[in-house]
Amino acid sequence: MMSQHADSALVPTCCTQPKSQFWEHVFSQLAPLLEGQRDWVTNLSNTTTLVYNALHSYPGFGDGASSVNWCGFYIDSSLFPTPKIRMDSAASDPQSRMLLGPFCGQPACQFIDTSRENGRGVCVDALLSRRTVLVPDVESYPGHIACDPNTKSEIVCPLILRSSGEEVGLGVFDLDCLAQGGFDDDDKAGLEKIAQLVVDACDW
Numbered sequence: 392m393m394s395q396h397a398d399s400a401l402v403p404t405c406c407t408q409p410k411s412q413f414w415e416h417v418f419s420q421l422a423p424l425l426e427g428q429r430d431w432v433t434n435l436s437n438t439t440t441l442v443y444n445a446l447h448s449y450p451g452f453g454d455g456a457s458s459v460n461w462c463g464f465y466i467d468s469s470l471f472p473t474p475k476i477r478m479d480s481a482a483s484d485p486q487s488r489m490l491l492g493p494f495c496g497q498p499a500c501q502f503i504d505t506s507r508e509n510g511r512g513v514c515v516d517a518l519l520s521r522r523t524v525l526v527p528d529v530e531s532y533p534g535h536i537a538c539d540p541n542t543k544s545e546i547v548c549p550l551i552l553r554s555s556g557e558e559v560g561l562g563v564f565d566l567d568c569l570a571q572g573g574f575d576d577d578d579k580a581g582l583e584k585i586a587q588l589v590v591d592a593c594d595w
Contacts (some may be wrong), residue, residue, distance in 0.1 A: 414581025417445045422588060431593035435464050436493040438589055442566075442582075443495035457570035461539060463494020464550075465503055465514055466562035470595060489514065489562050496567070499538045512536040514563045517547040521558060523579050527572045544573040548586040552595060561595055 424437045443462040446452040452459050468490045487506035491499055505515050511534030517524040526545045529535045535545075545568070550561040564586045568574060 410575075410577040411581065413445075413449055414577065414584070417442060417581065418584055418588065420445070421585060425588065425592040429592070429594040431466070431470070431589075431595060432493065434589060434593050435466075438564075438585065439463050439493045439495050442585065446566075452568070452573075455569075457568065457573060459566055459573070460541060460569050461494065461496030461499065461565070461567040463496065463499070464492035464562055464564055465489035466492040466550075467505075467560065468502070470561065489518070492562065497539050500536060503536070513545050513547045514565055517549045517563050518560045521549055521551055521560065523548045523583055525574055525576075525579055527574075539567060541569055542567040543571045544568045546574040546578060546582060548579075548582045550586055550590050552590055559595075561590065564589070 421438060421441050424441065425434045428434055439462055443459065446459045446462070451457055466489055468488050471490055487504065489503045489505055491501050503512065503514050505518060513524050513526055513529075513532060513535060524545075524547050526532045526535070529537070529542055529545050532545075546566050548564045550563060552559040552561055564582060566574070566578075566582070
C-alpha cells in the first residue's frame with residue numbers, strides 16, 4: 392500500500408492546465424489514498440480534504456473572491472450507525488433524508504429531506520435524477536438551500552451504486568464556490584470520475 396502523505400493535495404504547475412489535466416492529477420493522488428480501505432467514513436474524509444485543498448492550490452479556485460468555500464458529502468441516513476440505545480423512539484431518523492458527512496468549510500445543514508413531497512434544492516435534485524447538477528447562479532435555482540449566504544455557484548454529483556442492473560442512491564458530493572459560474576464541464580467530468588471512484592472504493 393502506498394504511503395499516505397499530506398502533500399497529496401499539492402498541485403504541480405505542470406498539472407494546472409488544461410483543467411482536465413488538473414482533475415486527472417487529483418484522481419491519481421486520491422486513488423492510492425483509498426487503496427486498501429473500505430470504510431466510507433474514512434474514504435470520504437480523505438476525498439473531501441484532498442479535493443478541497445487541491446482546489447485551493449489551483450489558480451482561480453484558490454483566490455479569495457472565487458475560491459471553493461465548501462466541499463463535502465451528504466449520505467443517506469440509513470448508512471449511518473444506528474444507536475444501540477435510544478431513549479426517545481420519536482427521535483428515530485426519517486427514512487427519506489441525507490445526513491451531513493465529512494466536509495471542509497463552514498458548518499452546514501445537519502440533514503436534507505429527500506422525500507418527493509418535501510425534498511428541494513440542488514442536492515435532492517442530483518440524488519433523485521441520478522445526474523450531476525451544475526448551478527452557475529444559486530440565487531436563480533428554485534428551492535436552493537442556502538447554508539452559506541456567500542455561496543454563488545454550486546455543483547453536486549450523485550453517488551450511485553450500480554449492481555446487477557439496480558441503482559441505489561447513496562448520497563451526493565457537493566461543492567460550493569464564492570463566484571458565479573465557478574464550475575464548468577471540466578469540473579463536472581473530473582468530479583463525476585472521483586464520485587465513482589469513491590463509490591467503488593467503499594463498502595456500503
